[in-house]
Amino acid sequence: MKRNTMSYKVRQYLMFAGPATLLFCGVVVIPLIYGLYLTFTSWDGISTTKPFVGFANYAAAFGDGDFWVALGRTLIYSAIAVILVNVVAFLLAYMVTRGIKGQNFFRAGFFIPNLIGGIVLGYIWQFVFNKAFTAIGANLNIGFLKNSWLSTPHGAMACMIIVAVWQYAGYMMLIYVAGFMSVSKSLIEAAQIDGCTQSQATWKVIVPLMRASFVQCLFLTITRCFMVYDVNLSLTNGEPYNSSVMAAMHVYRTAFTNRAFGTGQAEALILFIVCAIVGVTQVYIGRKGEVAA
Amino acid sequence: MRKLGLAIATLAVAAMTVTPVLAATELTVFNSKSEIQTQFEEEATAYSDAAGVDMTVTMSNDPVITHMGTKYSSNDPYVLSMVDAKDIYSLTPEHGIDLADLDAAADTDYAIEIDGKVAALPFCVEARGVMYNKTAIEDITGEEFDPASVATLDDFKALLDKLVEGGMEAPVAIMSEDWSLAAHYIAQVVEEQEDPEAYVQALCAGEGDIINNEKFNSLMDTFDVLMEYNYAKDAAATADRNTSEDMLAWGDVAFMFGGNWDWSLIVQSESDSEMGMMPVPQNTDDGTNEKLVGGGSKYFFIDSSVSEEQQQAAKDFLNWMAKDADGQDFITNKCALISPYKSNTLDVADPLSVCVKAYADAGSLIDNYLFFPDDHITMVGASMQKYLGGKIDRQGLADELTEYWKGATPIAH
Numbered sequence: 001m002k003r004n005t006m007s008y009k010v011r012q013y014l015m016f017a018g019p020a021t022l023l024f025c026g027v028v029v030i031p032l033i034y035g036l037y038l039t040f041t042s043w044d045g046i047s048t049t050k051p052f053v054g055f056a057n058y059a060a061a062f063g064d065g066d067f068w069v070a071l072g073r074t075l076i077y078s079a080i081a082v083i084l085v086n087v088v089a090f091l092l093a094y095m096v097t098r099g100i101k102g103q104n105f106f107r108a109g110f111f112i113p114n115l116i117g118g119i120v121l122g123y124i125w126q127f128v129f130n131k132a133f134t135a136i137g138a139n140l141n142i143g144f145l146k147n148s149w150l151s152t153p154h155g156a157m158a159c160m161i162i163v164a165v166w167q168y169a170g171y172m173m174l175i176y177v178a179g180f181m182s183v184s185k186s187l188i189e190a191a192q193i194d195g196c197t198q199s200q201a202t203w204k205v206i207v208p209l210m211r212a213s214f215v216q217c218l219f220l221t222i223t224r225c226f227m228v229y230d231v232n233l234s235l236t237n238g239e240p241y242n243s244s245v246m247a248a249m250h251v252y253r254t255a256f257t258n259r260a261f262g263t264g265q266a267e268a269l270i271l272f273i274v275c276a277i278v279g280v281t282q283v284y285i286g287r288k289g290e291v292a293a
Numbered sequence: 294m295r296k297l298g299l300a301i302a303t304l305a306v307a308a309m310t311v312t313p314v315l316a317a318t319e320l321t322v323f324n325s326k327s328e329i330q331t332q333f334e335e336e337a338t339a340y341s342d343a344a345g346v347d348m349t350v351t352m353s354n355d356p357v358i359t360h361m362g363t364k365y366s367s368n369d370p371y372v373l374s375m376v377d378a379k380d381i382y383s384l385t386p387e388h389g390i391d392l393a394d395l396d397a398a399a400d401t402d403y404a405i406e407i408d409g410k411v412a413a414l415p416f417c418v419e420a421r422g423v424m425y426n427k428t429a430i431e432d433i434t435g436e437e438f439d440p441a442s443v444a445t446l447d448d449f450k451a452l453l454d455k456l457v458e459g460g461m462e463a464p465v466a467i468m469s470e471d472w473s474l475a476a477h478y479i480a481q482v483v484e485e486q487e488d489p490e491a492y493v494q495a496l497c498a499g500e501g502d503i504i505n506n507e508k509f510n511s512l513m514d515t516f517d518v519l520m521e522y523n524y525a526k527d528a529a530a531t532a533d534r535n536t537s538e539d540m541l542a543w544g545d546v547a548f549m550f551g552g553n554w555d556w557s558l559i560v561q562s563e564s565d566s567e568m569g570m571m572p573v574p575q576n577t578d579d580g581t582n583e584k585l586v587g588g589g590s591k592y593f594f595i596d597s598s599v600s601e602e603q604q605q606a607a608k609d610f611l612n613w614m615a616k617d618a619d620g621q622d623f624i625t626n627k628c629a630l631i632s633p634y635k636s637n638t639l640d641v642a643d644p645l646s647v648c649v650k651a652y653a654d655a656g657s658l659i660d661n662y663l664f665f666p667d668d669h670i671t672m673v674g675a676s677m678q679k680y681l682g683g684k685i686d687r688q689g690l691a692d693e694l695t696e697y698w699k700g701a702t703p704i705a706h
Contacts, residue, residue, distance in 0.1 A: 044358075044383065045358050045359070045362035046358060046361055046365050046383060046384060130531050130533070134528075147527060147528040148530075148531040150530070150531055151528045151529075151531045151682070238675075239469075239678065240678055241530075241675040242671065242672075253668070253671060256355075256356050256358065257356060257668060258666075258667045259383070
């Protein structure tokens with residue numbers, strides 16, 4: 001059998017990668033193309049006709065001030081949440097790789113919030129902010145806990161960030177733990193023999209060698225924070241007075257509540273492009289200076 | 294081997310020639326009223342047995358249009374769908390059939406007609422106003438409470454002061470949910486106009502003078518009083534519905550703006566207080582402070598693309614619901630709702646609905662305005678929440694509403 005013919009290669013490809021390609025096309029490529037097509041129509045979501053409107057939806061999306069406000073808010077939320085998630089995750093990982101007693105228990109414990117769905121997590125924390133904290137504030141006369149933080153725009157944003165840290169820090173911790181474990185002990189010992197203190201060994205040897213973990217964690221947290229919807233819905237539902245509506249929630253409302261599917265889809269595409277640019281740029285910059293032991 | 298092949302062939306031929314047992318007509322129903330899903334499912338089982346159909350009831354918490362859009366996109370529409378009135382105007386021109394020939398259509402004043410056709414029939418009558426805990430009020434005042442005695446804002450405020458003096462620290466609860474503030478409370482500004490349609494058109498054309506509108510100021514005067522006596526005055530945005538209704542049921546507060554649909558939550562408190570509902574108090578003499586706002590609610594339409602047998606099964610169910618003793622029992626007793634059908638003379642079960650029915654029977658319901666734009670709740674609700682939270686004053690609210698309406702598109706009708 002000739003193995004260098006096109007038909008042989010096609011057969012081989014279809015045999016091994018055919019099912020995966022079919023699934024990928026079915027759930028990613030075709031919906032993406034269909035979504036792109038919808039951005040050029042004024043479909044209302046239920047009609048059998050989809051009138052072609054050219055670039056009107058993109059014009060509407062660019063002219064939708066609330067969308068850009070929501071996108072700006074998402075940028076601020078993402079920037080703060082990404083930093084805090086990774087700082088907390090790194091510290092947790094550092095702690096649970098020092099050989100402390102019961103470190104496996106702590107690893108599992110810190111990871112558990114990530115197993116709880118965003119919707120449930122949002123409702124749990126809503127109860128904590130609205131009922132538990134306010135009850136503590138009232139009983140112990142602690143001023144800043146007396147009123148729910150969810151009742152003010154800045155408070156709601158802070159709550160969103162706290163929940164993001166709670167949700168993702170454990171997951172990112174695992175990646176950092178893998179990073180810590182991958183650094184050869186001989187390198188650390190060599191550094192210490194050369195006169196490095198514990199912290200110098202950490203910052204000058206371990207951290208540079210964990211760059212891949214940082215790149216991975218930053219990419220994951222950036223994309224997740226940018227696309228946040230479930231926690232936004234169950235924790236604040238955009239309140240108070242739409243001051244905590246993130247970009248994904250605005251897109252959903254435009255498409256499904258306001259029945260402007262085309263405009264919503266165009267806004268979703270813009271959100272996707274912004275997120276992709278930020279994520280890919282971060283990975284490119286992160287990978288550029290990657291070092292290997 | 295040949296024998297086995299022959300046997301299989303014989304069975305195959307027999308299977309093709311034997312007349313199949315006729316399956317019961319499939320009647321799929323969409324229910325958008327979550328609080329009656331259990332009752333509806335139980336009734337579907339009983340109705341299926343009695344009527345010889347295969348009836349299934351599905352409920353979704355998604356926005357109606359999202360859920361219906363999915364069903365239509367997958368070419369699997371419900372035979373019978375219960376949706377909000379405003380959705381009827383979007384759905385039925387393309388997907389509904391004329392229900393004019395139904396007995397049920399002739400039995401109600403609340404059917405929706407579009408282009409001369411009966412597009413949808415109501416499931417119940419609902420209305421909104423100020424709910425009160427009669428027992429709690431009377432315990433403090435020592436006098437029998439007559440809601441008609443507090444029809445004006447001055448009288449209402451005097452009663453609130455009396456309740457405060459009597460030890461009820463804050464006698465009012467306000468729901469902070471955007472749908473309550475926008476679609477129910479401030480919506481009354483439009484609904485109480487002499488010509489709501491003309492008023493909305495003027496607002497959309499940028500010609501509405503909201504800040505000087507008599508109805509706007511009258512209702513906001515009342516809202517200011519409600520805010521002043523609100524138990525969650527310092528953190529109004531976090532006063533959730535469940536807590537507020539529990540407080541109303543137990544007499545921790547005496548008044549709360551809402552509708553008779555709230556009974557499904559209030560009843561869960563298992564309080565034995567006597568409850569009722571009254572119009573929003575206002576200092577006006579045009580009679581609007583003696584009426585609740587409401588009418589037909591949750592409308593059924595039948596899909597035009599399903600088979601004739603299925604359409605007929607859906608029609609039979611609607612007639613059964615309106616005219617049959619079991620159907621009437623289903624709406625009034627099992628769902629504890631007010632039937633919109635005249636032939637249903639059963640007494641309603643819950644005290645809020647008793648009040649609503651009394652107002653409806655007396656012709657004292659102001660019609661709902663059904664054509665608010667799709668984003669009305671989120672946008673106007675946010676403005677009302679700002680006002681409730683003290684972030685903007687009345688002028689600021691009027692400015693935001695004016696700005697909103699300038700770019701708004703009411704539901705086509």
